[in-house]
Amino acid sequence: MKRLKAVIAYDGSVFSGFARQRRAGIMSVTEAIESVLKNIGIDDTIIGAGRTDKGVHASGQVISFKALTQIKTDKIRSLLNQKLYPHIYIKNLQEVPLDFHPRFDAKARGYRYIFGSQFINPFISKYISQEKFGDTMRIQEALKLFVGVHHFGYFKKQGSPTKSDVREILSARIYPHKIFSQTYQVIYLEGRGFLRSQVRLMVGIILAYSRGEVRLEDITLQLEGQKRVFSCPVSPNGLYLCRVVY
Helix, strand or coil, rough: CCEEEEEEEECHHHHCCCCCCCCCCCCHHHHHHHHHHCCCCCCCCEEECCCCCCCCCCEEEEEEEECCCCCHHHHHHHHHHHHCCCEEEEEEEEEEEECCCCCCCEEEEEEEEEEEEECCCCCCEEEEEECCCCCHHHHHHHHHHHHHEEEECCCCCCCCCCCEEEEEEEEEEEEEEEEEEEEEEEEEEECCCCCHHHHHHHHHHHHHHCCCCCCCCHHHHCCCCCCCCCCCCCCCHHEEEEEEEE
16 A cells, blocks of 8 residues: 655636536546546545635646555556546655645645736636736735735635634735746745635635725734725636645
């Protein structure tokens, strides 16, 4: 028996999310991978570093599973990619200690949100979000408020119970990125953990500030858990789980 750790990328637009679904006919990333694993003689439940919602992508998700097999690790990776590509790609596969846990052992997770105000090339419209926004200096100004330990109870999807809504943001920045000769904006957020829909709600209020719809004081009130000022999440199209730190 061995435990394998994989770094994977996937196209969230073709799945119902990362986590297993209880409704028939709806395929999740987890179910797609487990189905192929079973076909090659590996029958185990995969564990992920984080759960992404429907439409959210990943370029650096980490999963692990146990394998009672004589098949070499490189061959397992090759077999998985033959069946899962192009919607899921196994970037790296390696053996790790049996007690490795991709979620609980993670020290930080990083997300990128890619967006632009212009009409998006239809070939990439599922992977970049069209969002109205103002001055990027105002976006950076708002991002600074989120760095540190805060109460994110008003930055999570309603009906998502958690033991604690306190989370720590380690890094928050915005930078330009060119794709197909068009310049888009990327917001990068890294934290020790995130609540459900937290990143999309954070970006939503940040862009609202850039448009002059809310004040910095309003963001602070919401971060302190005193008042819900803005609760419109941005589209999942441009969101990527891009990094997990161990």
